[in-house]
Structure formats: structure tokens, C-alpha cells
Amino acid sequence: MGGLSSALGSLWATLSYWLDPFCGPVGVFAIFGGDGLLSCGNVGWADEIALGVKVTIVLALITLPVGLFLGFLIALAMQSEERSLRTAAGIYTTIFRGLPELLTLFIVYFGFQMMVQAVLSWFGSEERVEINAFFAGMLALSVVFSSYCSEVLLSAFRAIPKGQYEAGSAVGLSRRRTMRLVIVPQLVRIALPGLGNLWMNLLKDTALVSVIGLTDILRQTGVAAKVTKEAFLFYAIACALYLVLATLSSFGLNAISNWANRAETSR
Template identity: 45%
Template sequence: MAELIALLSYGDAGWGDELLQGLLITLALALTTVPFALVLSFLIAWAKQSKNPLVARAGRTYTTVFRSLPELLTLLIIYYQLQSLLNYVYSFFVEDAAISLNAFVAGVVALTLVFSALGSEVVRSAYQAVGSAQTEAALALGLSRRVTFFKVLLPQMWRHAIPAFGNLWLILLKDTSLISIIAVSDLMRFTNMAIATTREPFFFYSVVALIYISLAFISGLAQKALERNASQTYIGGR
């Protein structure tokens, strides 16, 4: 057992520093994706409820496509096809263009597309839970649409959306492991490297499983704190 624990030491003798570096990359990928996915979720939800039929159809198509595709397939399409498309467009300006798309950026883009499609449904459900009467009442009082959204709708929608977004966050954390397939040195990639070197798959997979369970536990505590804060803010503001 001591020999296995020694495999987690730092330096040349162990893989502790590599696993920590991979964990930081995993968290960086997830945390970078979240703000883009949240903003895009609201935009897609707005598009699907637009009175313009073309905009509404485009929003529904976006959601259908990226909810249907496996996350791995979306990642591979973004990484390989988007790179080819960029080279094709750039070739009109520079002959023999060769653009190499950063794998981390490709991972952020792919995960943003997938989770904004899922998040748009969360936003739409949260808006329906609040109801359009809140908007009508705020506008009748003379509030601008911007103030109505940020001061009236968003706090109430956020309270309804936290549980669903919490679930999406956990899914996002797990799906970050997919980027190891495009050579991003995340937690799973370093784990597989450690297994290939030490021939100890059960030990390293168990360690990584404990890490993901710990992340899920911490995320659950953060979600409960957000829900409690949102409820207190809502009750205090009534």
C-alpha cells in the first residue's frame, strides 16, 4: 500500500504534481466555459421566444442540434472542422494559410455550445415559472426593460434556475474529461499517462474517482449556499 501511495508523491518519483496540474486544467476549462454558456443560454432562450418566426426557428434548431449530438462528436467537429474552416477563410487573405486551433479553446467552444443548448431550456422554464405578469407590472410602473430584467425578472428566475444549473455544472465537470482525446493535459490525460507508466489502473482510476466525487460534494455545498442566499434575497425583497 505504501508503494501505491508513493506514486502520488511530487517530483520524478510520483505523479502527484501532474495530477494536480491536470485538475487545475479541468477546473479552468469548466470555469471558463460557464460564463459563456450562461450568456448564450439567455440569448438562445430569448431567441426561442421571439415574435420573429425566423429567430424563433433558429433558436429551436440550435437547441435541437446541440442537445442531440454527443458531446464527444461536437468536440471533434469543432476541433477539426472549425480549424479547416478557419484556414479556408483565411486563405482568401493569406496564401497557404495554416491556422492551428488551440485545443483548450476548442474544448471551451464545444462545451459552451452543448451546455448553452441545455441551459436555454433551464432559462425558458425559469421565465415561465416567474410569469409574464411580472414584466407587465414593472413596465406599467414605468421601469425600463433593462431595469425590469435585471431588477425584477432575473432575481426571481435565478431562484428557480439554480437547481437545474447545478445539475448542468456537475455534467460539465464530468464532460471536461472528453478533452483529453484532443491532447489537452487535463486530469484524465495525466491519469492515463500515469497508468501507462506504472501499470496501476485500479489505483489511479480510484484516485480520480475520489477527486470527482469531492468536486461534486463541494459543488453541492455551493449550490445549497446559493439556493439559501437566493431564497433569503427573495423573501427580503418582497
């Protein structure tokens, strides 16, 4: 079993090296970086920047489903018949849409840490707690994303005729199955443009996590700029990387939008 794990690990390492778009044999920095500041290895900063790109992408991709799920629940609460749920959802969206994203990040990173420390102290433990920067960034971006997402989804809910709910009930579908089979597919198609804009904002907001020490694109290029005194070079690279991610996202969003429209037309 150990031999199989070792073989799989070696295979994965080989594939990762050959498929690495930055420092692999056909990677961007391997081809254009030369032997200077943008080279891979101990001499240049390409490896560090590549790590920052990966952290940025992973952070955004993990934040997206968490934010969408929270936003969906909040949108449901905002149109609930229960007044307390509507009030709680309204307070949530007002707070996290009103606070600057950076302040929300600080509150989550430092405040959550202090809260956990206080709880442990109440139980008699003096152990020091340090919140993981990635987790704090993901949580802060998720609550901000969900507060805006809930408004987009709420507008999409209101755009769906109430007759759709009645039609699902008329054919014998439960409320949950009506939501899953009838409402949600239409909801996705209607909300997709707004959600696409929120995804673009999320990609840019990931740069905020650099202030709490997470090794994202901005953090890595900022360190490189300070060490090498080549601020324009490395911040220009950061700009180019964010623009590349935004461009790729635009292509992906257009493909999803076209697929959703074709699915709606064929119904």
C-alpha cells in the same frame, strides 16, 4: 518598476507554494503521497495530476459564464415574437442537444481548424493553423451547455407571471431595467436547481477534452496509468478527484440556493 515586478512575482510564487492544496507543505499528495508514485517532484506523478485538476477546474469555470450567457440569449430568442429568431434558436438547441458531446468536440476541434485554414487559403495564405485544445474544449462544452441551459431558462421564464412585466412598466421601468431588476432575480431563483444539475454534468463532460490532448484529470491519470502499469490506482484517484469536485460543488450550490431563498423571503 522591474524590481517591484520581481518582488511581486516572488511573493506570488511563495504564496502559491504554501497554499497549493496538492503539493504544498500541507498538500494532500505532500502528506499522503510518500516517496512513491503519488509523491511530488520528479519521482511521482502528483505534480502532473495536480496540473490536470487545475486545468479541469479552470476549463469548467470559464465554460460556465460563456454557456450561461449563450443560453440566456437563446432562451430570449426562443420566446421572441420574431419567428426567424425562434426558428434559429430551435435549430441550435436541436443540433447541440441531439449530437453526442464527443462528436461536437471533434467537430469544433477539427472542423473549426479546417474552416480557418480554408479561409486563409482563399486569401492566398498557406500558413498552417492549429486550434488551441483548451479553446476548442471550452467552445464545444459552451455550446452544449448553452443548448441545455436555454431550455432550463425558458422554463423559468414561463414560470414568471406576465404581470411582473406589466408591473415593471407600470412603475416607469424600461423593458431592459424590468428585465434586470425584476425578472432576472426571479429567473435565477427558479432556474437554480436545473442549472446546478447542468454544472454537475459540465464537470463530468470536461473529461472529454482528454481525447484532444488537453492535460485534464483523465488525461494525466491515463498517462500515469500507462507508464506505471498501475491503472487501478490512478483511475481510482481520478474517480476520487471528480467526486471531491462534485461534493464541493454541491455545498456551493446549496449555499447559493439558501441565499436565494433567504433573499426571496426577505422581500
